[in-house]
Amino acid sequence: MSFEDSLEQLKRQFLHALPDKKKQIITLWISLRKNWNAHMLSAVYREVHNLKGSSETFGLSDTKHIVDKLELQLKGLLNAPDPELHTIKELDTLFHQLLQNNMRGQPSPPVVEAQMQQSPYKPAKARHDHHIAIIEDDGNVGAMITKQLREFGFSVQHFLNFTSFLVVQNETPFDLILLDLILPDWTEEALFEAATEFEKNNTRVFVLSSRGDFDMRLLAIRANVSEYFVKPAETTLLVRKIHQSLKMSEKQPLKVLLVDDQQSMVDYFSSLLRSHGLIVKGLSSAEQVLPALEQFEPDLFIFDLYMPEVNGLELAKMIRQLDKYTSSPILVLSSDDTMQNKVSIIQAGSDDLISKQTAPSLFVAQVISRAQRGHDIRSSASRDSLTGLLNHTQILVTARRCYNVARRINSQVCIAMFDLDHFKKVNDTYGHAGGDKVLLAFAHLLQQSLRQTDFTGRYGGEEFMLVLPDMQKPLAIAKLNAIRESFSHIVFVEDGVEFKVTLSGGLVFSDECEEFQDCLLLADKHLYEAKRLGRNQLVFSPSGQD
Incomplete structure (x- = not known):
């Protein structure tokens, strides 16, 4: 389905739900009139503000015109004493107009510019x-x-x-x-x-x-x-x-975590970004963010400013307290893009505030630009400079996370330690240039042979760690043996001299260990056993064949 078709479908769904949404707001207003209090006033204001954002996004110009006036009036009352009677009457009139406006004509279409047809971001081919x-x-x-x-x-x-x-x-x-x-x-x-x-x-x-x-x-x-x-x-x-x-090691799909308490906004912005090749995880509750981060590592966060219970500023501050995301870009969405709000979101640790009525192509361009920056920052900090694989710290963090997830959901992850056989002899014979050539070749082989959901890292020197989540034991063993076998057939040339290098490996599966550290120790033990038995082979527990 094209983005335009998705947009039209979302618009129809929103229009279908709009009358009930307006009735809900009117009901809140009636309750507020009967018992005026700050908590209920904030709830009415928040619902009106959300409707304003939706009206802007879906092009409901008549509704937006009324809601603009309502929001302005209600905002002036948030920190004021009880309103005068004439103010109540003005609000009554506006809420009545809002209700009467339910199905008066079709909404004007949102702005979808010609540039939307040409995606500014194209993820690398698998x-x-x-x-x-x-x-x-x-x-x-x-x-x-x-x-x-x-x-x-x-x-x-x-x-x-x-x-x-x-x-x-x-x-x-x-x-x-x-x-x-x-x-x-x-x-x-x-x-x-x-x-x-x-x-x-x-x-x-x-x-x-x-x-x-x-x-x-x-x-x-x-x-x-x-x-x-x-x-x-x-x-x-x-x-x-x-x-x-072929840019095979560049531009994996950028990932965005989007949070908005209105499902219609989650659906709209998710559809918009996915149509341009981004991977989006859309959530309608702030409480879902931390659990989501255990399996989804975003390059960029997008939070709605006004949400019940937890607002976008509070969520941004929470993300900034996580070491892994101290530098990740955070964008805040709001219909109220005043300078005061912009200053507030920057002070909260976010990068920018984007109006919900921003033209789609401009919105996508801003998201992609910042997401790419976030991706580059994370990549440069987490990658080994020679091979481009994850560095020692990051592959350990990744392996531990995958282990914890596998244990929690009763899944399986394979952790493998590989070591290049007689690598010191390679460096002594062919120099460090020859050794680097071998390391790079193995890194390319891993990148080419494994799934995008697998993880590879340079553990140190000529030792590598591989993490294969959610892969059955026989398949993981066969896959890693095929990599070992393929590498043993690669012919290297240095100063006109041809040579080959082999690999030894130790495998362990998450169901064999009670703790993550036990998995590391067992994988290391199997690796050294492979070396002792003559190298160029994999060693794993007999249960690994089940």
Whole structure:
């Protein structure tokens, strides 16, 4: 369903519920008139204010006109003595107009600008969905590159000529093409022309050539190809360039936690943001926020300013007291975007106040800009600088959280410790540049092989921790064994010398431990047992096979 269709559906639902909402407000007003008190006055004001925000969002101009006057009158009474009789009568008239306005004509549509059709944010394509074509007429060379890339988890197809490749490309386009320039059925000039067209249509082209001279590279530059490799292409460098070119390690979907006591507003803003590729968790109660944070880690918070029991400012202050979210952006929504409110929300630790009548494209642009900043801040603080995986502290925090969740909901999480075999020898023989190349290759393999819901971290040096939530034991064992096996087949090249590296691993499952710390100790014990038994293998408790 498109955003416009979702918006229309939400608008119809809101219109259907509107008469009852107005009657509820009138009932509160009648109760207030009978027994004037500050608590009841605040409740009436809050309901009127909420209706104002909804009216702005859904384009009910007549209703908004009346509610604007009501809100202004009620706001003036919040800190004043009991009202004069003429004030009560003015409010009676306005509430009567509000009730009579129930179904008088259709609301004007909310502003949905042309820019809405072009999302300002596009999340990265799922890494398992990228498809690579290798066009190489030397069957042995093509098969070797295909095998190496498949070890990293890529979907690869090898073609011996350009014509057979085009047949498949025209049906299901590839994301990236590794193109040999010496082919039996097409000239170099024709291949460069084709490469130019592919790049124009967002299919990346890497040239694989036996020639690395200036003239050939210049032709490639003028054809706008993404990368140029002289054969034999080093696999680890090729993999790194593929990740960079396809942006496979960038821009995972941004996540937003939205809280508004009006379900109609939660539905509207959630639908708006989801239509632009963001992941949104919408809540209608402030009390749901802390439990939600155990499983949902937002890049940005959006809170309604006026909510019963707990308002947006109080919620923002509470979030700021959580170490993990001291720098996360917080936006506050309100129909009352006065300077006084803006100052108040900043003093409470929030970043900005956004009016509920903000044009959709501007609202989305502000959310994405700040959410991306929040994501970048969290990422830079939590990532290992070399591999891009979670650092020691963050992978431990993540593993503990996943363990606690699994125990609470009677689910399963696998925690694995991996260590590169004889890594000191790699550094001593091939230098730290060679060692870093191996570490990066393993990080790329993990990113390519695991789900987006899994977690990987560099535990320290050549040791890594993997956390696989909600995965059955046999599947987790098979998956991690496949990673170990694939890594053992990767060929590294340093100063013209080829070498391979293997892995040892220790696995533990959450139902094997009474405490999280017990899981760490058992995983470490299994890892050292794998080393003792000869390396290049996984060790886990016999119950891990159940």
